[in-house]
Amino acid sequence: MKLYVLTGLAFTLLGFMADTYAERPLTSRHSAFQIPEEYLKEPSNIPGFWVSTVEETAAFLKQRIRIGHVEEIGRSSGGRPIRAVTYGSPRQGRGTSTFSGSLGFGDVRAFRGQDHDKTVYCAMAAVHGGEFEAIVGLINLIAVLETGHDLRGKAWPDLAATSARIDRIVLVPIANPDGRSRIPIRMQLHREGADGYKVHEWLNTGAKADGRLIGWPQVKEHIPPDFSQVRFPGGYPNDAGVNIQHDDFLGQRQPETLALLNLATRERPDLVLNLHTGVAMNDYYMRVHRPFSEPALNATFDAFFTRVHTGLALAGLQSTRDPAIEANPSRAPRSAYNLDTAINLHCGALCITIESPSHGYSGTNRALQPARQTPETLLEAQLVCHREAMQFLADTGGRARWTARPAKP
Numbered sequence: 164m165k166l167y168v169l170t171g172l173a174f175t176l177l178g179f180m181a182d183t184y185a186e187r188p189l190t191s192r193h194s195a196f197q198i199p200e201e202y203l204k205e206p207s208n209i210p211g212f213w214v215s216t217v218e219e220t221a222a223f224l225k226q227r228i229r230i231g232h233v234e235e236i237g238r239s240s241g242g243r244p245i246r247a248v249t250y251g252s253p254r255q256g257r258g259t260s261t262f263s264g265s266l267g268f269g270d271v272r273a274f275r276g277q278d279h280d281k282t283v284y285c286a287m288a289a290v291h292g293g294e295f296e297a298i299v300g301l302i303n304l305i306a307v308l309e310t311g312h313d314l315r316g317k318a319w320p321d322l323a324a325t326s327a328r329i330d331r332i333v334l335v336p337i338a339n340p341d342g343r344s345r346i347p348i349r350m351q352l353h354r355e356g357a358d359g360y361k362v363h364e365w366l367n368t369g370a371k372a373d374g375r376l377i378g379w380p381q382v383k384e385h386i387p388p389d390f391s392q393v394r395f396p397g398g399y400p401n402d403a404g405v406n407i408q409h410d411d412f413l414g415q416r417q418p419e420t421l422a423l424l425n426l427a428t429r430e431r432p433d434l435v436l437n438l439h440t441g442v443a444m445n446d447y448y449m450r451v452h453r454p455f456s457e458p459a460l461n462a463t464f465d466a467f468f469t470r471v472h473t474g475l476a477l478a479g480l481q482s483t484r485d486p487a488i489e490a491n492p493s494r495a496p497r498s499a500y501n502l503d504t505a506i507n508l509h510c511g512a513l514c515i516t517i518e519s520p521s522h523g524y525s526g527t528n529r530a531l532q533p534a535r536q537t538p539e540t541l542l543e544a545q546l547v548c549h550r551e552a553m554q555f556l557a558d559t560g561g562r563a564r565w566t567a568r569p570a571k572p
């Protein structure tokens with residue numbers, strides 16, 4: 164894929180910097196749900212690079228895409244468009260079998276088709292609508308792919324160069340626009356300690372009828388919850404009440420899930436990043452989670468974890484700067500059966516949940532010293548993560564090589 168990163172750079176960059184999209188109306192301000200006014204307070208100085216709402220994202224994709232292609236891949240339960248931005252040319256043709264059939268046959272190329280060795284990178288944000296960091300990350304990644312610079316004006320030459328070594332890039336900035344629209348703010352206030360955590364969790368996991376926090380993992384006990392029995396359903400579910408990270412994948416699937424699975428069928432990606440917010444407060448840094456997926460991909464996951472966490476540690480975005488500590492894959496939390504599993508078993512991609520700290524509250528490092536995250540450090544971690552993940556894909560060649568049969572002697 165070729166990116167004309169210098170074309171129109173000055174013009175585009177000026178446009179990016181001047182336009183914060185702040186004047187655009189927000190949906191759901193007068194929603195049927197009661198959100199305490201205190202929880203809707205926003206900082207007075209939201210940075211221009213913090214593009215996080217459904218409306219801001221739609222405006223950005225409409226106005227700022229010159230090289231990529233924007234398409235609607237489906238509609239949410241609430242009727243909102245789900246958009247993807249693509250770069251490069253897609254895989255051509257079809258394989259001769261289903262993914263399952265290709266595994267039974269013993270060669271995944273039977274599913275992936277003639278250009279099985281092409282590399283396809285996919286990333287999606289806001290599967291949970293109250294998690295803004297990865298939306299900002301994907302919008303700034305798109306800015307880098309378009310201009311070589313993020314929305315702060317910072318150049319990312321390694322990221323731009325690596326993206327050019329990948330055949331196809333598919334980005335979904337807001338996978339759950341219903342959930343995101345339910346939280347009618349651009350940015351939370353930063354609150355210290357337990358207060359900040361509580362406000363973030365209230366907005367994201369919702370509140371019971373009496374106003375008390377639903378919380379995590381209790382938010383998963385009722386899918387879908389009875390909306391009449393909650394004060395506020397939070398950003399987790401779509402308008403049908405379903406948390407698509409834990410959809411009924413083999414049964415009645417939600418339109419958001421179906422849109423993502425159909426996109427996966429069409430693109431047959433190698434790697435899918437499922438980007439969330441929510442890390443332990445005593446190790447308050449970006450963390451890659453180990454998916455419940457094909458055992459044949461375990462070694463590839465270990466190498467991916469090591470690559471991404473090494474990049475984050477060396478950039479000062481982990482508890483220490485020591486990759487020997489931070490990048491050991493035995494430290495990866497294990498996910499249960501979820502959307503990552505469904506996408507993996509649907510198309511063979513290694514699909515990985517990655518959690519970010521939140522801009523709304525603080526935590527500590529593992530020595531229990533304060534680990535204050537700022538919008539800038541959060542964006543930095545998102546872009547370092549994409550850079551390392553793309554380099555990993557470009558260097559290792561993707562699914563067809565990860566599980567290739569050894570050549571016969």
Ligand SMILES: [Zn+2]
Pocket residue numbers: 290291294439440441
């Ligand atoms: Zn989440």
